[in-house]
Amino acid sequence: MHGFMAFSHRLTALTLPLQQLFALVLRLWLFEVFFSSGLTKIQSWSSTLALFEYEYSVPVIPPELAAWLATAGELALPVLLVVGLLSRFSALGLFVLNAVAAISYPDISLAGVQQHIMWGVMLAYLSVHGGGLLSVDKLLAKRWLQQG
Secondary structure, X not given: OHHHHHHXXXXXXXXXXXXXXXXXXXXXXXXXXXXXXXXXXXXXXXXXXXXXXXXXXXXXXXXXXXXXXXXXXXXXXXXXXXXXXXXXXXXXXXXXXXXXXXXXXXXXOHHHHHHHHHHHHHHHHHHHHOOOOOOHHHHHHHHHHHHO
């Protein structure tokens, strides 16, 4: 058993840089997906409002408020996520936004559902594990621990 534990520790040490790179790639990918969507919304605000009014069935909140919240979330949260600031919060916020988007659009295709599931899994990973060592969160935590 001792040999297996040593092997496991060595394997973990070897894969740690890959885990950090994986988290960074996820953050970059998700930034592109959600920020681009937010930019599309602000390019034609009247179209965005019409979509939220007549196409999307966002539960509980009025369509105009849903449009504002979705757009703000898609523009602010990916920026925080890509730099790794408040990574878990940003990923969780985008996870909720992604879930609401998937359930609010009645004509979503199977491919669209699969994309939302993939993004949801990526966001769940970042919500649980954080932004990784290559994030502002880690720099701030390191600095705070050095001062404390």
